[in-house]
Amino acid sequence: MIAILVHGRLVEGTARLDFLWQLQASQEKKEMDVLQESNKRILHNLLPAHVAAHFLDAQFRNNMVRSRILPYPLTY
Numbered sequence: 421m422i423a424i425l426v427h428g429r430l431v432e433g434t435a436r437l438d439f440l441w442q443l444q445a446s447q448e449k450k451e452m453d454v455l456q457e458s459n460k461r462i463l464h465n466l467l468p469a470h471v472a473a474h475f476l477d478a479q480f481r482n483n484m485v486r487s488r489i490l491p492y493p494l495t496y
Contacts, residue, residue: 464472474480 460472460476463475466472467475
C-alpha cells in the first residue's frame with residue numbers, strides 16, 4: 421500500500437515537471453521566433469534584398485554547416 425502511494429507521488433511529480441518543461445520550451449520557442457524575425461529585419465536593413473535572400477536561403481545555410489564540419493569540400 422505504501423509503495424503505491426510513493427509511486428503515485430513520483431508519477432505526479434514527474435507529470436508536473438513535464439508540464440513545466442513543456443511550458444518553458446514553448447516560451448523559449450516564442451522568444452526564439454521573435455529574435456529570428458528581428459535578425460531578419462536587421463539583415464534586410466543592412467544588405468540589399470538579393471544578398472539578404474541569399475544568406476537566408478536554406479541551401480546556403482546547409483553549405484555553411486557542412487563547411488564548418490568538413491575540413492575539405494564535399495564532392496561527388
